[in-house]
Amino acid sequence: MNIEIKELVFAYPNGVLALEGVTVGIPTGSLVAIVGQNGAGKTTLVKHLNGLLRPTSGLVQIGDWDTRQRSVAELANRIGFIFQNPDDQLFCRTVKEEVQFGPRSLGFENDRIETLVEAALELTELHEKASQNPYDLSPAWRKMVALASILAMDTPIVVMDEPTTGQDAVSIERISRIVQSLHGSGKTVIAITHDIDFCAENFERMIVMRQGMVVLDGPIQEVVAEREMLASTYVEQPQITRLAKRLGFSTIVYKPDDFIRVLHDS
Amino acid sequence: MPDRLSFFIPRESRVHSLNPLTKLALAFSLIILAFFGPGLFLPVALYFFVLVPLSLLGKVGKEFLQTSFRLLLPLFAFLFVMQSLFYPGGETVIFSFWIFSATSEGVVFAFRTATRILVMVSSFLLLLLTTHPSTLMNDLSRRGVPASLSYIITSTLQIIPQMQARAVTIQDAQRSRGLDTGGNLINRIRSLLPLVGPLVFSSLVDVEERAIAIEARAFTLPVKKTSLIDIPDSRGEAVLRWVMAALSLMTIGYRIWLSLN
Known part of the structure; x- marks a missing residue:
């Protein structure tokens, strides 16, 4: 399902202009990371995708739907939105009930709910914890519950707001696997992140925002090369890219595997 | 808001x-x-x-x-x-x-x-x-009004806007999961638990964290405290x-x- 954002302008009720004309197209199956400093408009932009915010002017289209004409509950059929803080949404007594809530709200058949919930628990490795209370789990696992609760909604597009913040290495690995698995099943994954390494290793396209505008947009390898432009919005190049540069590599690398390959070849 | x-x-x-x-x-x-x-x-x-x-x-x-x-x-x-x-x-x-x-x-x-x-x-x-x-x-606590009293008053004034902001975020999160918060009365009542649950849980967690934070700053120590803020008189x-x-x-x-x- 394609996303079309055209000339999107958004001003908050207090007059603050958060988006100053953003035009972005995201085709089906994309792996897109959105980066930029705090206040650059990243969250404001993605909140337009599921109708939590409505354009002041401009257009946001999800497939054939114009978000202005759809309710948030309707758009939840197409966009799964994982909030940064899992505690903003967990309320059920067990992990399983929590994960069932989304597909139930969307009015799916019981059989389908059962299959989707099982698959989501499998993917997030929550199977053994399915009958526990979400609040008895560690924050890293609560994040997984929040993820599973959105994945079970089986939306063609999944948006993650800061998926790796406060997560340990094992948990970040798990999130990487989930992103790849979603990508493998043909879904669009959009992540807002400050974790440039996570983004370089897992995503294909990178959108850099600064002060309500898109300043860079392209394949990761091209975007990470723009050191100065990234620095202007307080984003550093991936560690591995900086290391390669210091070692005098002639090519831009952004993944550890590429780094090792280039190192071998030279 | x-x-x-x-x-x-x-x-x-x-x-x-x-x-x-x-x-x-x-x-x-x-x-x-x-x-x-x-x-x-x-x-x-x-x-x-x-x-x-x-x-x-x-x-x-x-x-x-x-x-x-x-x-x-x-x-x-x-x-x-x-x-x-x-x-x-x-x-x-x-x-x-x-x-x-x-x-x-x-x-x-x-x-x-x-x-x-x-x-x-x-x-x-x-x-x-x-x-x-x-x-x-x-100023009042500097002049001898119990610090716990002024804490109760000022923290309430600060917590309420925070909770309002939190409530908006929770509402956004649950609507994103397909929760319909509008419509008839029964629908609205049914949508109350997913909204109130996280708010109550997070407030309870906050209370504990606040208690630890002020305890760690020797709030309850029975000594005369000096004031960081100088209020001109x-x-x-x-x-x-x-x-x-x-x-x-x-x-x-x-x-x-x-x-x-």
Whole structure:
């Protein structure tokens, strides 16, 4: 399902202009990371995708739907939105009930709910914890519950707001696997992140925002090369890219595997 | 989303820079004067010749007048209608219709009550418009008011806007999961648990964290604490406060003397 954002302008009720004309197209199956400093408009932009915010002017289209004409509950059929803080949404007594809530709200058949919930628990490795209370789990696992609760909604597009913040290495690995698995099943994954390494290793396209505008947009390898432009919005190049540069590599690398390959070849 | 809970308007003025205790003393002595002072027109005079000029000096004149009218006009209308018609013991009838008759005693009583309330509400309004609540509480706790009391008041003022912001985020998160919060009554009641649940849980967690945080800062240690924030006070203001206290005492004394004779 394609996303079309055209000339999107958004001003908050207090007059603050958060988006100053953003035009972005995201085709089906994309792996897109959105980066930029705090206040650059990243969250404001993605909140337009599921109708939590409505354009002041401009257009946001999800497939054939114009978000202005759809309710948030309707758009939840197409966009799964994982909030940064899992505690903003967990309320059920067990992990399983929590994960069932989304597909139930969307009015799916019981059989389908059962299959989707099982698959989501499998993917997030929550199977053994399915009958526990979400609040008895560690924050890293609560994040997984929040993820599973959105994945079970089986939306063609999944948006993650800061998926790796406060997560340990094992948990970040798990999130990487989930992103790849979603990508493998043909879904669009959009992540807002400050974790440039996570983004370089897992995503294909990178959108850099600064002060309500898109300043860079392209394949990761091209975007990470723009050191100065990234620095202007307080984003550093991936560690591995900086290391390669210091070692005098002639090519831009952004993944550890590429780094090792280039190192071998030279 | 309201981003502030207090009335405070941050501006640079002579009234803003007064010590909070001076403004508090002024509010209390004006109220005592209005309630116990002589003369029917004293409260009105206090309002127009003390409070209004002070609000102008404090550069909050517009907000002061607006808020006091908005708060008090409906109340006054109600008072005048009820008291002028139903004041017990009213004899001097001004006019009457059907079974009702308005008495001048009732009108006078309504006028007295209304103008006293006007002074009471607007003198606190002036204090609140020109004083940040935490400045007031800091000053009071520096002068010996228990720190836990000022903590309760200031933390409440801070927590409520935070909780409002949190409630909005929770609502967004649950709507993103397909929760329909609109529609008929049953639907709305059903959507309450997913909204209230996370809010209550997170507030409980917050309470514990706050308790640990203030404990870690030796909040409950029984020693005399110094104040980080320096709130300016002057000899002149102290004198002014004593004058106001004396004036209040004299007014109360006058009232007692009247009732004894």
